[in-house]
Amino acid sequence: MAGPTRDFWEARFSSGSMPWDRGGPNPQLQCWIDAGCITAEQRVIVPGCGQGWEVAAMARAGIRVTGLDYAPAAIDACRALLTANQLDAQLCVADVLAWKPPMPVDAVYEQTCLCALHPDHWQRYAEQLHAWLRPGGSLMMLVAQVPSEGSAHGFIKGPPYHCDINAMRSLFPASRWDWPKPPYPRSPVGPGTELALVLTRL
Numbered sequence: 001m002a003g004p005t006r007d008f009w010e011a012r013f014s015s016g017s018m019p020w021d022r023g024g025p026n027p028q029l030q031c032w033i034d035a036g037c038i039t040a041e042q043r044v045i046v047p048g049c050g051q052g053w054e055v056a057a058m059a060r061a062g063i064r065v066t067g068l069d070y071a072p073a074a075i076d077a078c079r080a081l082l083t084a085n086q087l088d089a090q091l092c093v094a095d096v097l098a099w100k101p102p103m104p105v106d107a108v109y110e111q112t113c114l115c116a117l118h119p120d121h122w123q124r125y126a127e128q129l130h131a132w133l134r135p136g137g138s139l140m141m142l143v144a145q146v147p148s149e150g151s152a153h154g155f156i157k158g159p160p161y162h163c164d165i166n167a168m169r170s171l172f173p174a175s176r177w178d179w180p181k182p183p184y185p186r187s188p189v190g191p192g193t194e195l196a197l198v199l200t201r202l
Helices: 008-017 027-034 053-060 072-084 120-133 165-171
Strands: 045-047 064-069 090-093 105-110 133-145 186-189 192-201
Touching: 008 072, 027 053, 027 192, 045 053, 053 064, 064 072, 072 090, 090 165, 090 192, 105 120, 120 133, 120 165, 133 186
Parallel strands: 045 064, 045 105, 064 090, 105 133
Antiparallel strands: 133 192, 186 192
């Protein structure tokens, strides 16, 4: 499998080497909750949930959230965070390229998973996201903008992998997804920035 292995991510979480971690939920999540993009009692999947800040924030808001991660250490950290705050959510150590929910859900919160996957796997992951969501469901994306000098010459560098907006339009075509009009909100994270957008599954 191209890209980082399970052992790579397990080592990162076990050692606490997570430069992308904010120490709290992404502020954009609260903006989406306040705007009604996610509401209490909806069923939401958080792939690549990591430490679980967003899982905890959604659980606190009464959202039925499922956190997925490739690394057992990440799920352990997420479970500890939930327990410390007396919150409840479903957690699963899972390969997002193969995992399936019991039934389609209302929303997916995609922040760190796509940019952690080698681009060779993006098409499969996009198919998964479409299958996880019910028609009319929301894909809330924070799209990593981390271009490098090497990427300008065709080299693939990551993780995090640069998620060019043109590549995103190809992965999530308008024939299958309703796109909002730009410009999209941009926020800093780690070595780059993220574009915030909400796609609707057709």
